[in-house]
Amino acid sequence: MLTSLRSDLIYLWLCATTALCMGMVLNQFRDTPLPWIYQSKAERLQDSVNRISANIPAPATTLPATLPATLPEKLSLQEFSAFVDGNQGLILDARPEIFHRLGHVPGALSLARDDFEKSYTGIKSQLESNREQPLVIYCASASCEDAELVKKSLAALGFTNTSIFVGGWSEWTKANKPEESAQ
Amino acid sequence: MSNKTISDPAPTAISESFECESLKNTDAASSECLTRTVRKNDLLNHPWFLILIRIALGGIFLYAGATKIINPQAFADSISTFQMLPPQFINLIALGLPPFEVILGIQLLLGWKLRAGLLAALLLALVFVMAIGQGIARGLPIDCGCFGSSEPSVLSAWFSFGRAFLLAVASAWAFSRADRA
Numbered sequence: 001m002l003t004s005l006r007s008d009l010i011y012l013w014l015c016a017t018t019a020l021c022m023g024m025v026l027n028q029f030r031d032t033p034l035p036w037i038y039q040s041k042a043e044r045l046q047d048s049v050n051r052i053s054a055n056i057p058a059p060a061t062t063l064p065a066t067l068p069a070t071l072p073e074k075l076s077l078q079e080f081s082a083f084v085d086g087n088q089g090l091i092l093d094a095r096p097e098i099f100h101r102l103g104h105v106p107g108a109l110s111l112a113r114d115d116f117e118k119s120y121t122g123i124k125s126q127l128e129s130n131r132e133q134p135l136v137i138y139c140a141s142a143s144c145e146d147a148e149l150v151k152k153s154l155a156a157l158g159f160t161n162t163s164i165f166v167g168g169w170s171e172w173t174k175a176n177k178p179e180e181s182a183q
Numbered sequence: 184m185s186n187k188t189i190s191d192p193a194p195t196a197i198s199e200s201f202e203c204e205s206l207k208n209t210d211a212a213s214s215e216c217l218t219r220t221v222r223k224n225d226l227l228n229h230p231w232f233l234i235l236i237r238i239a240l241g242g243i244f245l246y247a248g249a250t251k252i253i254n255p256q257a258f259a260d261s262i263s264t265f266q267m268l269p270p271q272f273i274n275l276i277a278l279g280l281p282p283f284e285v286i287l288g289i290q291l292l293l294g295w296k297l298r299a300g301l302l303a304a305l306l307l308a309l310v311f312v313m314a315i316g317q318g319i320a321r322g323l324p325i326d327c328g329c330f331g332s333s334e335p336s337v338l339s340a341w342f343s344f345g346r347a348f349l350l351a352v353a354s355a356w357a358f359s360r361a362d363r364a
Contacts, residue, residue: 008299015303016283023278027255034255038273041260114256143324143336 042149048117049153071134071163077175080165089134094146101182105172113146135162141170236357237291240304245288250331251281261328265318301358308351315344
């Protein structure tokens with residue numbers, strides 16, 4: 001019994017080692033291989049921000065002469081609805097791009113937390129046209145952290161007039177508000 | 184069920200047959216109770232039942248591994264929500280565990296090295312139960328990451344805990360049967 005258990009455990013150890021080797025080899029063929037040491041979402045975002053900020057002009061040179069009204073830190077559903085209806089600034093969707101494609105708040109641009117650098121580059125011209133323009137960010141729900149992380153990253157890039165729609169996509173859809181999806 | 188089977192139940196049903204006898208009801212009620220017990224044990228002892236559990240476990244592990252192989256970064260983020268491992272180990276687990284689950288799933292489906300496969304399923308399920316259990320005990324919003332990533336929450340952690348517990352029970356039962364065989 002003990003001998004067979006030992007041989008089973010040796011076999012499993014070999015299987016685990018093989019699996020780890022397979023995982024490591026597969027990883028080398030990915031577009032963005034996983035590094036050996038884990039980086040948290042915030043650390044990865046910070047890296048993206050550092051790379052982006054190395055390629056953009058200093059924020060002070062792009063400040064407009066007149067500043068728009070400052071947004072509160074967080075917006076409720078009613079405030080956000082008014083913001084969307086009034087077309088008062090840019091709306092940014094911090095969820096993964098695939099979810100943005102499936103459905104988003106009308107007019108919202110994708111600025112995905114998990115692929116920040118690529119998303120930012122895609123909407124760079126709209127964002128950098130005015131660094132003081134009001135930006136409202138949302139993610140999946142009140143419990144997700146993506147909107148908060150994107151807000152911090154935008155602040156590091158010189159965008160100061162930012163706010164978060166706390167309820168996120170979940171509250172927006174529950175309230176039967178209009179949706180838009182990619183063609 | 185024949186009278187012979189009723190009067191000569193399987194050894195595992197002996198304690199239950201005592202319960203039936205202790206009913207002190209009519210002979211007919213006692214006999215019916217004993218028949219139910221023997222039928223239940225017949226089902227559990229049936230070779231097809233072990234095959235069914237083995238295939239179910241294999242399918243679960245194969246599916247779980249395949250969904251995680253696609254996006255190891257999301258799985259690494261899920262592991263980090265458990266707050267159990269240092270950063271040096273998180274990505275190694277995120278890279279190694281999904282292929283291991285795929286190998287295990289295929290092995291269980293094929294029935295090759297069954298005892299070792301069921302032992303691995305049992306050990307993995309126990310690790311899942313302990314990992315999720317410690318997260319619940321600490322009140323952490325966990326994203327189990329079992330079948331791809333989702334939004335971390337305490338409620339989903341309870342659901343994952345129940346699922347891992349059932350997996351552990353099924354694996355333990357199948358392992359005990361495979362061991363006898």
